[in-house]
Amino acid sequence: MEADFVPVARALAARGLALRIASLAGERGALVKAGNAVILWQAVDDPGARVLAFERGIHDVVGPWMDPQEATARIMRLAMAPFEPARLQVGDLEFALIDRTVARAGRSIPLLAREYALLLYLARRPGEAVSRRSLLEAVWRIDFDPGTNSVEVHVSRLRAKLDRDFEWPMLRTLKGQGYLLQPRPAADDQF
Numbered sequence: 426m427e428a429d430f431v432p433v434a435r436a437l438a439a440r441g442l443a444l445r446i447a448s449l450a451g452e453r454g455a456l457v458k459a460g461n462a463v464i465l466w467q468a469v470d471d472p473g474a475r476v477l478a479f480e481r482g483i484h485d486v487v488g489p490w491m492d493p494q495e496a497t498a499r500i501m502r503l504a505m506a507p508f509e510p511a512r513l514q515v516g517d518l519e520f521a522l523i524d525r526t527v528a529r530a531g532r533s534i535p536l537l538a539r540e541y542a543l544l545l546y547l548a549r550r551p552g553e554a555v556s557r558r559s560l561l562e563a564v565w566r567i568d569f570d571p572g573t574n575s576v577e578v579h580v581s582r583l584r585a586k587l588d589r590d591f592e593w594p595m596l597r598t599l600k601g602q603g604y605l606l607q608p609r610p611a612a613d614d615q616f
Contacts, residue, residue: 429489462503482523516608554602
């Protein structure tokens with residue numbers, strides 16, 4: 426751990442915050458876990474490494490190039506914030522939210538960006554019917570019906586990728602209600 430982090434660590438300890446610190450192999454810096462947040466202590470101000478850290482899911486980057494009070498305040502703010510877990514599990518469907526990847530029963534499912542957004546929206550509401558209009562607003566970011574079959578086309582493509590070669594379908598259509606992601610087979614499903 427860099428000696429420059431000691432004043433920040435002391436300030437955080439004085440505020441009752443327990444830290445877990447791991448050094449980074451081959452790099453100058455450390456990962457600091459505070460609450461549910463993961464913060465990179467970057468020994469040298471390196472914007473490129475900072476961007477890469479954010480892309481990998483780091484919540485913030487601080488370092489000696491920053492005022493110690495600011496670094497302390499940033500870490501405290503993040504330590505108190507609730508964070509969504511990095512993974513979401515719905516039945517045998519698993520989302521790696523940082524990498525934006527999906528697997529069903531351990532098998533990777535390659536998805537386009539809109540398909541991923543659509544499936545994630547449904548996965549956050551398992552077993553709940555979501556209307557076409559709600560999907561247009563949440564996934565397409567439009568608050569009117571453009572009169573296209575875009576939702577239906579995307580659901581069809583998603584269904585083909587998600588349910589093909591599996592014993593039972595997860596993505597369901599409820600006539601007149603919308604679409605739902607069903608984590609377990611329904612009792613009345615016939616196989």
